[in-house]
Amino acid sequence: MSTLHTVNKSPFERDSLSSCIRLAAKGHSILLIEDGALGAMAGTDHSDMVAGVMKDVSVYVLGPDLAARGMSEDRIIDGIQVVDYSGFVELTAKHDTCQSWL
Amino acid sequence: MKYSIMVNEGPYTHQASDTALHFCKAALDAGYEIFRVFFYHDGVNNGTRYTVPPQDDRNIQKEWSKLAEAHEIDLVICIAAAQRRGIMDADEAKRQGLDGDNIAPGFRISGLGQLIEGGIIADRQLVFGD
Amino acid sequence: MATKKFMFINRKAPYGTVYALESLEVVLIGAAFEQDVSLAFIGDGVYQIAKGQSTDGIGMKNFSPTYKALGDYEITKLYVEKESLEARGLTLDDLMPLVWEDEDDDYAEKPSIRLVSSAELAEVFDDQDVVLSF
Incomplete structure (x- = not known):
């Protein structure tokens, strides 16, 4: 099965993104x-x-x-794809389940 | 594609309800169905018609009510969460001996079973919260 | 009604916010609908099932005994992420001894808590139909 994970917290505020990446x-x-x-920005403490994770997982950001x-x-990490809300919908349709990291 | 949505935060403090609204509109535009939106935790506060934001701000409650009317979306407020937070329909207000109700048009109050049922029936379950 | 695999993800400590308590309320309804229910405790969520919770001093209801009743509702899969537990300096001994009775095995008491690595938990997640996060 394939899962779309959504993360809505800054990596500077909570461990949502790091937990998501771990799991x-x-x-x-x-x-x-x-x-x-x-979390999509390049040159931050969390960019690495x-x-x-991007060799195993596709990463998107809501424009x-x-x-x-x-x-x-222009300042996001190379390889992260920018989507709008309709792109968000298509991602949920393309994957079997959705998992929110709040 | 049939969606069931859970909204766990009220309007204005968190972006969750805004994002859920944008998502639902985009899904409907794509020709998909929103089977149900279930409001839980402080999310029940999306369903009071006594919300009066400043005129230059969006009215999130009215957006939900409008969407529900236009697309026959089932907006369900969790009864246990609603009772804790003072969201009442006419029947419930009467039963609790309260002097009025505040539920917004298009919303209805029901049990948590509606959330589980949504998850069973829909193809995709999404959670918007904090 | 069809049976789906429901996973409830708990990532927040109890009492500071209502999420743990209201998540538990959904879990019980999921069981009432005879769904295949699992719970995962990740990050601060592991504190939800810590032993010895005492809420007298904060004037809130201690809802931790409810976790002990989950076995009676045939909820027997409580996954605890090992890395989260270790990061908080905790071991299984710090958690409530949650068990269920296996009626196919002469009602033997079996542990409900399954201590799993991140990689193992990722596999469990990969197999779910509906994931509800709190």
């Missing part, structure tokens, strides 16, 4: 939403952790949440 299986996807979008926080798509 996501190969072939799963992670979508960063709300404050979780901040995110880049490290509107990135924009709302004044963070440019």
Whole structure:
């Protein structure tokens, strides 16, 4: 089975993203939403952790949440794909289950 | 594709309800079905019609009510969570001896079984919360 | 009604927020609907099943005895992530001894808590139909 994990907390605030990365299986996807979008930024204390999981897991970020926080798509980690809400919906349809990391 | 959605936070403090709304609209635009939205924890606070945000802000409760009416979406507020937080329909207010109800149009109050049933019937279950 | 695999993920300590208590209420309903129910305790969620909870001083109801009743509702799969427990300096001895009675084995008491590694828990998650996070 394949799972879409959503993370809505900044990695600076909670362990949601690190827990998700620890427990996501190969072939799963992670979508960063709300404050979780901040986990997509390059050059942070958490960027290596995110880049490290990307060989096994596809990582996406919700564009509107990135924009709302004044963070440019140019500054996200290489290989993270930006989606809008319809892209979010398609990701849920493409995977068998959805798991939220709050 | 049939979706069941759980919203665990009230409006305004957390983004959860906004994100859930955007998700539901996008899913409907894609031709998918929202079978049920279940409001739990402080999420029950999305269903009071006494929400009066400033005019330049969005009215999250009205957005849910509008969506429910346009697409016949079942908006369910958990009764146990609602009673703890003072969200009442007319029957429940009467039963509790309260002087009025506050439930918003399109919402109904029911039990947690509705959440489990949603998970069983829907193809996908999503959780929006904190 | 169909039977699905429901996983309830608990990642928050009890009492500071209502999530642990209200999660438990959903778990019991899931069992009443005769679904295949599992629970996972990750991160601070492991504190939900800590031994010796005493809430007299904070004026809140101690709901930890409810976990002991889960076995009676045929909820027998409580996964605890080993890494989370260790990170908090805890061992299995710090958790409530939760058991269920196996009626196919002369009602022998069996442990409900399954201590698993992150990798093992990831496999368990991979097999679920519905995941509810609290």
